[in-house]
Amino acid sequence: MEKKKVAEWLAQGSVAVPKLLLNHYKQLGLSEAELVLLLHMQSFFEQGITFPTPAELAERMTVPAAECMEMMRRLLRKGMVAIEEHTDERGIRSEKYTLEPLWEQLVHHLYAEAAKDECGGQQEEESLYTVFEQEFGRPLSPFECETLAMWIDQDGHEPAIIKAALREAVLSGKLNFRYIDRILFEWKKNGIRTIEQAHDYGKKFRKPKPLARPAKQETGEFKQTIPFFNWLDS
Known part of the structure; x- marks a missing residue:
C-alpha cells in the first residue's frame, strides 16, 4: 500500500521553475x-485546468480567495498574465489564462540588461581612449x-x-605605447589582475634604495641617485 501511494505521488509530476524567473522576479516587480501564485497557475495549466478560480488557487496557498483575486487583478494590470478567448469546433466560447506576457517581459528585461552592460563597456572603452589622448x-x-x-x-x-x-608609465617618465605594452605583459605574466596588485607591484620597483657609496661630484658635493626600474629591461 505504501509503495502504491508513493507511485501515485510521483505520478502527479513536477512543475519546472525557470531559474531566470527566480533570479529576476524582483526586477520584474x-x-x-x-510568484507563488504564478507557479500554482502553471501547475494548474499542466493539469489541463486553464482558468483556475481564486478559490482553487487559495486552496493551495496560505492566503484567502479574496486576496488571490486581488493578486490576479494586479498581475493582469502589470501585464504578467493575460486572458485569451477560445472557440471550439462546436462554437462554444471559453476563456483561459496565459503566462505568455510574463515570459515576454522576462526576455525583454534580460535583453535590456545585456544592452545596458554592452553600452557600459563601450562607454568605458571610449573613456580609455580619452584618458590616453589627455596624457599624450x-x-x-x-x-x-x-x-x-x-x-x-x-x-x-x-x-x-x-x-x-x-x-605607471607616466610616473616612470616613459610615456610611450611600447613601454605600456611591456608593463601589461609583465603584469599578466605575474598574475596581476587588480588595481591594488598593480599599485603594490609598481611601488616595489619605484621605491628608492640606499646606495653603498654615493657618487661625488666635481663640486665636492655628494649626489644621491634614485634607482629607476625600466620595464623594457625586465
Missing part, C-alpha cells in the same frame, strides 16, 4: 506571493588606437588595468 596631449594615431583595441580584445586586459599601466 513581482512579490513572493505573486594629442589625438592617438590609427596604430595606437589599434594597439588599445588589441589590449582589450586579444590580450583580455581590463580598461582599469590599462589605465593603471598608463599611470
